[in-house]
Amino acid sequence: MSLELVCPAGTPAALRAAVDAGADTVYCGFRDCTNARNYPGLNFDPDEMAEGVAYAHRFGRKVLAAVNTFPRAGDARPWHDAIDNAARANVDAVILADIGVLDYAATKHPELRRHLSVQASASNELSIAYYRDRFDIRRVVLPRVLSVEQVAALVRRIGIETEVFAFGSVGPMSEGRCFLSSYITGLSPTSEGACAPASHVSYKEDGPETLSRLGEVTLNRFSHGEPAAYPTPCKGRYVTHGRTSYLFEEPIALNAIDILADLQAAGVTALKIEGRQRSRAYVTEVVGSFRQAIDALDRGQGGAVENTLASVAEGQRQTHGAYTKGWR
């Protein structure tokens, strides 16, 4: 079976660009706190979602709606509305993380296919089995902390589809359970959908260098032209033992384009491209490259496609992340 290429769309234009560039599936979110990329100027209202689904379906492609943040106590309405609106828009599946939202979707819309978001941080067979057995999830998006061998072992045991990250950021923390951004800004990625919200990010020139800050906290200092990541707390420089380093993760992008054959052999169903917050040009370039690579793999010519994605990779450097040895 050919690997399914799952691509991001932060806007209706990006959705069309992804379909046109060869995405099998596009994922997007509503324009509010119910999805984990709640940034200004991004995402879809219910009508745009329905139009996007119609466009994709015209070409035989699918659309997934991410409703993958955690409702606030006393205020589940936006999340329930998002599920209802996704069902009404005729999406092919919803991507969910919160146990209460999963319960709502499974009860109110049993026919609506459910995927488990990476925000649920299900990293082992028992966790995945819990969600599978209670909420009938059909696919799990695996956290970026597993090796190819671990992925293969999970695929054999869990009996549902797996989707893995193929391109985007290297998330070193267990996702959906990281409170670093709210510790610094007071705004919660888990319930408000934005890690390091732009409203709290600032840059300051300091001679030949630039300081990047999140809230009142200085996260990095870099010289002009030096690659630096967007200032999320896990991509900053810190001082331990008097030494300054990228303690959590370097400014580097995950790119699995040259290990697709390994992921396919592991039994993975789908490859996820991250970047709903990125431009339409990014979507076109990354999706196009992965389309070519998957097509080459299907023709028995894996590895024949040149990796040309360095220019769009965060920090312009690339890694296989946890998929290969040595990352931990």
Next chain:
Amino acid sequence: MTNTINGKLTLGPLLFHWTPEARRDFYARIADEAEVESVYFGEVVCSKREPFSEKDNEAIIARLEAGGKQVVRSTLALMTLDREVAAARALAESGVLVEANDVACLQEVSGRPHVIGPYINVFNEGSQDVLIRGGAVRIVLPVEATAATVRVLASRSAVETELLVFGRQPLSVAMRCYHARSHELTKDSCQFVCGQDPDGLAADTIDGTSLLTINGTQTLSNGYLVLLRELAALRGMGVTHFRLSPQHVDMVAVARTYRAVLDHAITPEEAAGDLAALTAETPWQNGFLHGREGLAWVESELSPA
């Protein structure tokens, strides 16, 4: 043993990699002297640490129980290895009361009484209801919970509600070991360097501000969460259990101080004076509960329920 109407004190799992000797001494003193009703016991952060002190576990548990403490067995917060999953499964099957910190455990303990630990996200009524239906008898709310969240969830809960009120705030767990990275090692070659820092390793900002504490694969706040002035309001909201997270300070004295506030034997202001003498230079934080940055210290009171 103590006044339960005013709220129960619990001791959270030891998060740091102490020497077997220090760990034995610590729990012996807790068993004999600490005014806590429940003690959570077990490795939460890294399974590589477990072989060092496994042989002591049985004796420690027996001593705690002899001291009148309910012992709850805590699990890892993040499991990826087969042996980690197998250990959680065996613990659940043994019939002891388990604090589940990874959803994996729920697959095994469902239908039997268990505690939901602070590493499983319970932010709303929907998830609370599902977990209670699954057999949860106590839910420890995540450290990020605001007073608005605590008020809604604790007041409606059919089961016990617990909240962290003292100690470094757990902010993230990971597969990667940052303690090892800080020594230019990896998790696989870590040389157990986390054992060098019994209260964690300071990770400061590049302009020299104290911000985080590294504990192996876990990231904690630099400061101690201190909820003293808020205790009465939390009790009024329906919080039943108040957790003290072990730090490298006199935890028996910390427990005594919190107990005295819960029992209205001393005022929160008097307690703050006593606690300051115990926590030395470590800053205090309480921002999450007040709806602010978790690193903030807010002097104002919580409005009662």
